[in-house]
Amino acid sequence: MPLNPSFFCCFCQWLGRIEGGELRRAAGPSCRLLFVVPWFARSFNSPADGLAGRLKGEGCARITKSNLGEQEMKKRYMTGWAAAAVLILGTQVLCAQTTQWKIDPMHSEADFAIRHMGISTVHGSFHGLSGVITFDPADPAKSGVEATIPIDTVDTGVAFRDKDLKSPRFFDVEKFPDMTFKSTSVRRDGDHYDVAGNLTMHGVTRPVVLDMDDPGKPEIGMDGKTLHRGFTATTKINRKDFGLDFNGMLKSGDAVLSDEVKIEIDIDAAQM
Numbered sequence: 001m002p003l004n005p006s007f008f009c010c011f012c013q014w015l016g017r018i019e020g021g022e023l024r025r026a027a028g029p030s031c032r033l034l035f036v037v038p039w040f041a042r043s044f045n046s047p048a049d050g051l052a053g054r055l056k057g058e059g060c061a062r063i064t065k066s067n068l069g070e071q072e073m074k075k076r077y078m079t080g081w082a083a084a085a086v087l088i089l090g091t092q093v094l095c096a097q098t099t100q101w102k103i104d105p106m107h108s109e110a111d112f113a114i115r116h117m118g119i120s121t122v123h124g125s126f127h128g129l130s131g132v133i134t135f136d137p138a139d140p141a142k143s144g145v146e147a148t149i150p151i152d153t154v155d156t157g158v159a160f161r162d163k164d165l166k167s168p169r170f171f172d173v174e175k176f177p178d179m180t181f182k183s184t185s186v187r188r189d190g191d192h193y194d195v196a197g198n199l200t201m202h203g204v205t206r207p208v209v210l211d212m213d214d215p216g217k218p219e220i221g222m223d224g225k226t227l228h229r230g231f232t233a234t235t236k237i238n239r240k241d242f243g244l245d246f247n248g249m250l251k252s253g254d255a256v257l258s259d260e261v262k263i264e265i266d267i268d269a270a271q272m
Helices: 005-019 022-026 033-045 070-095 159-166
Strands: 099-103 109-116 120-126 130-135 144-150 178-189 192-201 204-213 227-238 260-271
Touching (some): 178 204
Antiparallel strands (some): 099 260, 109 120, 144 178, 204 227, 227 260
């Protein structure tokens, strides 16, 4: 008989009320089965202390070992662990479902680095990122991301340089206030993911591939109930591909700024 996800969710909620515990409640209705399977099997294995005993207040008679034959005890033992195995299989299916994560602007940023005069590297960052990430580790093709980065948040630690970057010589914030990224495909490559998509910046759209680390396991947020997940990705772009052509020349004939820009994106996202 096929496993019914609705049954598992309802069953987990019921057991969560019986067993309690912050970790069980925080894990969510589907994954909560991981914590209650031992209880479920134990309920069958030891009738005197198990399901019948726990539900005594609901009118179920308490069963003791003395009024059960040896064969009946063995039968209940095997039935309990068989049921536990089925529940584990159902949990694996449910926990692998596609999930959506909303980017937290307060704990997310996009950092960049560009060579300056060929002798040093200038670092900067953008804040206030927003968007939604869809993630399915079992089927990466179902994953995706749409994100927006406000250019006005650029910060290199030097006020007059930030003002210059916002001017028409570079990003032209008044005309192009945001840059956006929308994925077109996601595929797993070992312990990384290749996230291909379209980056729009300075009024120009170009294909870009992000190299994303495996997100790892989610964590309970500071509110004690919302699941959060971290996403980190890197890439390189040529700024001239996006119309950011301004440059200066040194006496040596070398350019003040390199064309290549390294980008690292660090995101904290909350499950929707």
